[in-house]
Amino acid sequence: MILRGKTAIPAIAGQLLEVRDVIKTSAGSQLGITFIDNSRFAVGPNSSIALSQFEFDDTTHAGKSLTTINRGSLAIVSGQIAHENKDAMRVRTPTSLLAARGTRFVVEVRP
Amino acid sequence: MRLWAVLAVCAALAGCASAHVSLLTEEGGGAGAVVVMDPATGAERGELTQPNTRARLGGEQVRARPLKRSFDKLLAVMPPPPKIYTLYFIEGTTQITPDSQATFDQLRQVITPESDVQITGHTDTTGDSALTTSFRSTARSRSGPPWCRTGCRWATPA
Numbered sequence: 001m002i003l004r005g006k007t008a009i010p011a012i013a014g015q016l017l018e019v020r021d022v023i024k025t026s027a028g029s030q031l032g033i034t035f036i037d038n039s040r041f042a043v044g045p046n047s048s049i050a051l052s053q054f055e056f057d058d059t060t061h062a063g064k065s066l067t068t069i070n071r072g073s074l075a076i077v078s079g080q081i082a083h084e085n086k087d088a089m090r091v092r093t094p095t096s097l098l099a100a101r102g103t104r105f106v107v108e109v110r111p
Numbered sequence: 112m113r114l115w116a117v118l119a120v121c122a123a124l125a126g127c128a129s130a131h132v133s134l135l136t137e138e139g140g141g142a143g144a145v146v147v148m149d150p151a152t153g154a155e156r157g158e159l160t161q162p163n164t165r166a167r168l169g170g171e172q173v174r175a176r177p178l179k180r181s182f183d184k185l186l187a188v189m190p191p192p193p194k195i196y197t198l199y200f201i202e203g204t205t206q207i208t209p210d211s212q213a214t215f216d217q218l219r220q221v222i223t224p225e226s227d228v229q230i231t232g233h234t235d236t237t238g239d240s241a242l243t244t245s246f247r248s249t250a251r252s253r254s255g256p257p258w259c260r261t262g263c264r265w266a267t268p269a
Contacts (some may be wrong), residue, residue, distance in 0.1 A: 011182065014225035032190040042189040058229065075185050077138065077192075087146065093130040095169030097150040103143025105159075106133040106182050107168075 001025075022050045025072065037063060039079030039089065047072020052092070056081055064088040075106045130168040133178050134159040138192070147173045194221070194230075 002009040003022040005021055009015075011023070011031060025031060026084040027049045033041040037056045048070040056063035061084040067074070069091060082089035087099035093109050136142050142162035148155055157173025160167055164175040167233065196218045198211040207215060 030188040032187065032188045034190045034193065034227070038193050040190050040192070042185050042187075044185045058231065071163065073182075075135075075182055075184055075189055077189065078143070082143075092150060093168055095130055095150070096156070097148040097153065098132055098168075099146040099148065101144040101146065102137075103144050103145060104135045104137050106135065107130065108133075109130040 001023070007008070017051060018053045019051055021108030022048065024048050035079060037065075037067070037080040039081060041067075042075040042076045043077075047074065049074055061085075064090070066072045066090045066092060069107055069109050070094065072110050073106060073108045073109045074099065075104070078102055079105045131165055132159060132168055133165040133182070134162055135178075135182070136162040 001024045002011050002015070002017065003024060004018060004020075015107070017023075017033065023031070023033070023043055025043055025045055027045050029045055031043050033043065035041075035054065035056070036058060041049070049072065050068040051065075053064065053066035055065070058080075061080045063081040063085060065081050065088070067076075067090070069081045074091070076091065078089050082100045082102050087101070089100040091098040091100070091107055093107060098105075098107065132143055132145055132147065134145055142160070144158050144160045146155055146158045147166065147168060156171060157166070157174070159175050160262055161175060163178040165178040166173045166175050196214050198215055199208045199210075200206060
């Protein structure tokens with residue numbers, strides 16, 4: 001499910017996401033997201049992930065992103081933003097802030 | 112004694128959020144790094160640089176430990192990397208070369224209504240750069256490929 005402002009939108013394959021969307025998955029659901037900088041997410045069950053910030057210029061590859069994971073699991077393959085801009089791809093958990101330096105990693109938050 | 116004290120605090124707060132970060136090998140082998148920072152100050156607390164290591168988040172220090180679990184189930188829903196198709200134009204025209212026609216045909220076969228297609232134009236270094244820029248930004252992109260009706264994003268070339 002996607003929470004856009006106060007509106008809940010069912011998540012369907014191929015759906016376009018917007019900055020500040022919150023993605024929520026239930027116990028049996030998982031989903032994948034591809035971003036325009038070619039970074040990719042896999043979101044596990046029982047997760048709440050906010051696309052807090054995303055800026056990317058597909059000509060200059062300048063950009064920055066901030067994803068907030070409040071609970072659940074999130075696997076990330078970083079893309080052009082992390083590749084071209086140092087520490088510009090960030091993930092916030094309730095207790096810390098992470099910066100990706102060109103890599104694949106998993107963040108888990110258990111409430 | 113100290114452990115009990117921590118547990119008691121967690122219970123009082125109705126459960127501490129427990130967070131971990133795990134660094135995996137990159138899809139093409141090797142690994143980058145994940146830097147852990149203080150959320151308030153941005154000060155670096157530490158980093159994971161070795162693939163298949165894991166650290167708990169929230170403390171002042173980042174201690175990398177061997178990763179003992181797999182994330183196969185989660186990674187099964189990771190989208191595949193985007194495919195790149197490079198098309199060449201015959202110089203001075205909006206016609207693609209015969210070789211690129213084959214690439215273009217392959218591209219047409221894999222595109223579905225769910226596909227997101229991003230097109231970036233580049234030029235070679237011959238000719239007058241002002242003229243090429245003008246040509247590139249008008250003739251080719253404006254005419255556009257005939258199959259691209261919706262869902263195509265046009266990037267202004269660098």
